[in-house]
């Protein structure tokens with residue numbers, strides 16, 4: 014099976030990136046946890062528009078999972094991932110083993126305020142410290158010109174932007190649009206956990222966001238619009254975690270349908286699977 018160069022250590026990664034740079038090329042890093050799908054591959058294509066070299070990291074970060082979450086069962090499909098990356102023309106995969114990322118005496122953690130407060134942090138209080146710590150390390154390790162993150166994890170994208178601004182990290186952060194299935198479900202590595210019956214209902218989250226967005230665009234009161242979205246979730250037998258409207262730049266809760274730029278963000282459970290999604294209100 015055709016493969017792309019694989020870097021397993023920071024020094025191998027840096028050697029490759031400095032060689033690209035020495036040749037006058039720009040480099041984009043695409044951080045992922047693997048189990049790659051078309052959403053990830055779209056990030057690679059997006060990355061290519063900015064820089065002639067694209068390196069994708071694949072690392073299932075233990076620090077962003079709580080003990081009761083799915084770290085050990087998270088899908089790991091490295092061989093297939095490498096073949097997919099080859100097919101979209103990525104230049105290399107950075108696949109550090111856990112002890113390359115976190116030495117035995119590792120003892121630092123990055124806490125971000127601002128957009129990290131609320132939403133995902135309410136049910137996953139450990140989450141953004143884990144994400145910020147690993148993303149900071151990945152950005153320092155790769156020293157790329159750009160890094161691409163998907164709007165699928167909208168709060169995460171804003172948290173990473175906040176961190177890069179606050180800590181003067183010299184990599185420019187780019188946000189790429191959400192890739193969806195035909196029916197609207199946002200692609201996610203966790204969708205493989207859905208049974209066939211749950212998969213049909215899973216589109217309820219996107220439909221809920223759309224229903225609320227339409228009413229907001231029609232200038233209906235915000236609470237009314239969100240109540241309709243929550244009802245759509247109920248109709249799909251999805252268990253609401255949150256469905257909110259927020260300022261798209263700060264994630265502060267919006268107070269009226271007139272706020273722009275406005276983003277709707279939702280999280281809901283289907284059995285044991287928790288899905289998140291979001292939508293810009295035009």
Ligand code: AMP
Pocket residue numbers: 044045046047052053055056161162163164165166189190191192193199200201202
């Ligand atoms: P993950 O492997 O889930 O940590 O995701 C790695 C990157 O891919 C993150 O920046 C995600 O936001 C992005 N991503 C995941 N799913 C999608 C999608 N459906 N559309 C766009 N980006 C995505």
